[in-house]
Amino acid sequence: MTASTRLRRVKPALAGRLLAKRSAGRLARWDMKFSPYLFVSPYFLLFAAFGAFPMLYTLWVALHDWDLVGSRDFVGPANFRMVLSDPQFWNAVWNTAGMFVVATVPQLLLALMLANALNRRMRGQTLLRMGVLAPMVTSVAAVAIVFSQLFSRDFGLINYVLGWFGADPIDWTAERWSSWLAISVMVDWRWTGYNALIYLAAMQSIPKDLYEAAAIDGASRRRQFWTITLPMLRPTIIFTAIISTIGGFQLFTEPLLFGNGDMAGGSLRQFQTVTMYMFENAFGRFDYGYASAVSWMLFLIILVGSLLNFLWLRRVGGGAR
């Protein structure tokens, strides 16, 4: 009896303590569960404000006949339907994809070779490694202006040099191949060093003992490159390929300045990219709805392009995994 009363008397206090313990446990669990999200939230909040919202709003605009000063009528998917059957849009897609291939393939190969060379021990190592970044810190506009002058038909250095060999001056902006080439040179000039540094960083993280073991087994330097360096670089190569895809499909400043600010990219749209076409619709035709539809299509194309790249490079790199 007494014992039971005591017990009963004790109970509330105990219960309270137990309760406190339990809620502290819950807090701790919540802490474990949600804090990480809280910590990464600034990025997502910023992304929501400056990434997701504009994207969704662009989608909203794309569903309208949206003239900046005039009407804003809801038209549903009409803009998208028009984009899909618009030869000027597909021309821009073709140009963009073409310039992406012409620019990116040699660029990544060159970057790889450059990184491999920079990875050796040599004099002035840091200087050389920093040096490859120099084109990157030059403003795009400056690069584009200088290269546009080099590629000028009447007064350009390149035609002048070609003239020594008896070649007729090339009108670089007139042909598709010549304009693509000129623009790709600008892109590569700017980005090769950047990719080389990324490769170099990845190369330095490859364990040295792999090379030592290979050397002991009698593998040549070249063999080591193909069977050790390259497979170990695969994730990095996928990364650079995807970044290049995203960048390449948004190519804008170089072709715009190559055509001296011509949004149409050449007399027959020889080098108009998708972003230039979007720009032309927004700021030449002031058709914001249509321009928004174009930019959404570009987004989808980049998504698909990156995915294809990823899958392809995984497969090529094949067996290693």
Add this chain to the structure above:
Amino acid sequence: MPAPHLRRFDASHDEPAPPRGARRSGPRGRARRRVRLGAGIAALMLVAGCGGGGADDGKITLTVDTFSTFGYEELFKQYEAQHPNIRIRHRNVVQLDDYLPRLEKWIAAGRGAGDVVAIEEGILTKFMARPDRFVNLLDHGAGSLQGNFLDWKWKQALTPDGRYLVGLGTDVGGLAMCYRTDLFAKAGLPTDREQVGKLWPTWDDYIATGRRFAAKVTDAKFVDGAVNLYNSMLAQQASQTVGHTYFDPSGKLVASSNPAVRTAWDTTLKIQQAGLSAGLKSFEPSWGTGLKEAKFATIACPSWMLGVIKENAGAAAAGKWDVAAIPGGSGSRGGSFLAVPKGTEHPKEAVELVKFLTSPQSQIAAFKARNNLPSSPQALDDPAVKSFRNEYFNNAPVGEIYASGAKALKPLYLGENTNPVNQRFEDALLAVEQGKLTPDAAWSKALGDAEREAR
């Protein structure tokens, strides 16, 4: 004005020279870019800061947005001196093509624009459809100023019912033909401007002269390129005949049926096919280099083009260029207006400034500063304008050359989408010059693309 292109030039207001070109020639805004391209692009990317005016020390700040060069620097100083309570902030965008999208955004949003904005005639048509975005100048006593402007210039900025006046005219773009006297001498052609004008009463005579030139001179072509020639010719042909270019006054696309378009196109290509063109596109860097290197002997020059030539050809060519009559008679290409957007906090003061800047006296001053041909008959008749000679152009009496025909100029109606349509015509001409299209294929392509733009 068929859209003349706008090219514009320098951003630095202290520079002494040239023109304002307010016009775009055709629409492509391509601008002239030499060094300025970078600056232009950078400017393009920057969203311009706020407009509007604020008073800190009790002064009212009026922001004036212009493109190209209007020649107002001295006038601003003068106005500030006369109105101690006013401070003027001048924001200039060198290239019309960079300026237009910004202006359109400001006007659409109802804020951001300055208290006074310059409107090129190519875009005025678009704003005339929404006059309520601007202060009605008739509410501020501008009605009494009608006599200060050429009749058609006045009407361009007036709604059809006559109740709403959006802007007051600044300049018009009379046409002439500039030529290099040293190259003409080399070709055995006369160099005196009177005699040169007599060489080519018509465009066919111009071509004949070109052939004579080409027979003697091989290191330079007769004319700069199809684009500038076509734009000038289109303005001329259209203003002499039907009074509109690609769009009729009802807004219908008439590019395929307007004889003025076809005539300008055919004549331009006739000149090009005769091998007389240097194939340079106006306002591109290589066109500027062509001017500097004397790679062509003639160039159609609206009044505002004089400054462009001077700036590009440079001091070394001083006195070597001269100005003669244009083949085929007068015409106007380009011209602008000043307006007061609704968003201004100081409509009264802004309108007063517009009245001042567009007064005959101010137009005379702007003409002297930048050769912007006045749109005011009083200014055109003024001895200071009539007797004005341009030293750089071999002391040519440019006042007389441009002003004498100006009052006879006829207005040109430009539709909302004139600029993009004209760009497609320029592209097609360029494709012919590049040897990518035959003239016939280029014509059908231009017409097809024009329909896309007009959609």
